[in-house]
Amino acid sequence: MLLAAVADGLTQGVIAVDSEHRIELLNDAARKMLGVTSSPVGEPLIDFVRVPELFDLFDSDVAATAEVSLPNTPRALIRTARKWGGDGRVLLLEDVTTVRRLETVRRDFVANVSHELRTPVAVIRANAETLMAGAKDDPAIAGRLIDGLHRNAERLARILADLLDLSRLDSGQYRLDVSPVPLLPLCEASMSAVEPQSAARKVSVAIAIPDGVQVKADAKALDQILVNLIDNGIKYTHEGGHVWVEARRDGDYVRIEVRDNGPGISAKHRERVFERFYRADPSRSREAGGTGLGLSIVKHLVESMGGDVGVEPNEPNGTIFWLRLKCAEGTPA
Numbered sequence: 001m002l003l004a005a006v007a008d009g010l011t012q013g014v015i016a017v018d019s020e021h022r023i024e025l026l027n028d029a030a031r032k033m034l035g036v037t038s039s040p041v042g043e044p045l046i047d048f049v050r051v052p053e054l055f056d057l058f059d060s061d062v063a064a065t066a067e068v069s070l071p072n073t074p075r076a077l078i079r080t081a082r083k084w085g086g087d088g089r090v091l092l093l094e095d096v097t098t099v100r101r102l103e104t105v106r107r108d109f110v111a112n113v114s115h116e117l118r119t120p121v122a123v124i125r126a127n128a129e130t131l132m133a134g135a136k137d138d139p140a141i142a143g144r145l146i147d148g149l150h151r152n153a154e155r156l157a158r159i160l161a162d163l164l165d166l167s168r169l170d171s172g173q174y175r176l177d178v179s180p181v182p183l184l185p186l187c188e189a190s191m192s193a194v195e196p197q198s199a200a201r202k203v204s205v206a207i208a209i210p211d212g213v214q215v216k217a218d219a220k221a222l223d224q225i226l227v228n229l230i231d232n233g234i235k236y237t238h239e240g241g242h243v244w245v246e247a248r249r250d251g252d253y254v255r256i257e258v259r260d261n262g263p264g265i266s267a268k269h270r271e272r273v274f275e276r277f278y279r280a281d282p283s284r285s286r287e288a289g290g291t292g293l294g295l296s297i298v299k300h301l302v303e304s305m306g307g308d309v310g311v312e313p314n315e316p317n318g319t320i321f322w323l324r325l326k327c328a329e330g331t332p333a
Helices: 002-008 028-034 052-058 097-132 139-171 183-200 219-236 282-288 294-304
Strands: 013-017 023-026 064-070 073-082 089-095 179-182 204-208 214-217 242-250 253-260 308-313 319-326
Touching: 013 028, 023 028, 028 089, 052 064, 052 073, 052 089, 073 097, 097 139, 139 294, 179 183, 179 219, 183 204, 183 219, 183 242, 204 219, 214 219, 214 253, 214 319, 219 242, 219 253, 219 294, 219 319, 294 308, 294 319
Parallel strands: 204 242
Antiparallel strands: 013 023, 013 089, 064 073, 073 089, 179 214, 242 253, 253 319, 308 319
16 A cells, blocks of 8 residues: 555556566556556556557566557656566656657757758858959959858848847746837837838838737837738738738737738648748748748747737738737727
């Protein structure tokens, strides 16, 4: 009884079986992983767990380990050892689903950072080598190569700045000063950062935000969010298209929408657009100059200010990026 009580207090699953693989002990964590609601002491383990790899471990003469999928646990690490003072085995089950997912995220992140940095570095190196080999003496060629150096150096700077922002957000070092922020003047100020892109692509941007709307936010962070979303809309709608920035009261929140009439984002991509470096159309994204980190930063900043963010289709075509932030006092209903 004491052993069972101790086992039930563990976060790892514990199963003890006799020499005929009949269950002698099954703690609460193991029941949850296996999807077992009863107390099957004395029953054959195979009646509750149909995982061939698990039973292969029983045949080993030494302690063994395997990673398997269980009914309620996508990835579980199972370690087996002989029971002390008797026949049979003891199994320790550990849920490693989150660990494996984080390992995959880390590998993907490193691979993506390497890929994103490789292209501008290669261009900078090639252009510099060509200039050093004599192209600097030809004004027409030199001008083009120097322009390429500048553009790719700027791209590197944007990637590194975004990575630094994400690092600060992850570590809690990105300091936010949340206070009432009038939304209309801040949005109009944000427009100055995207006017060159808007003019170059002949994309009109319309702002429809009622006077007096205020949100609880960090003004600098909200400006960064709006610039990212408006710039995103300008990049991914067609030349001569339209972007709308709107806001309305939504209970205790203000819902801000940035809509465009571009080609839109398919459902399979919408659920992943806020992931770091995720691109629904990689070639189009790089052509537009994006780092693949902007939407991830938007999500971090909004959630750090106690809000939420999402994306949905804009009928009949286009995309709506939306965020909700707490209302400040004085916002009209």
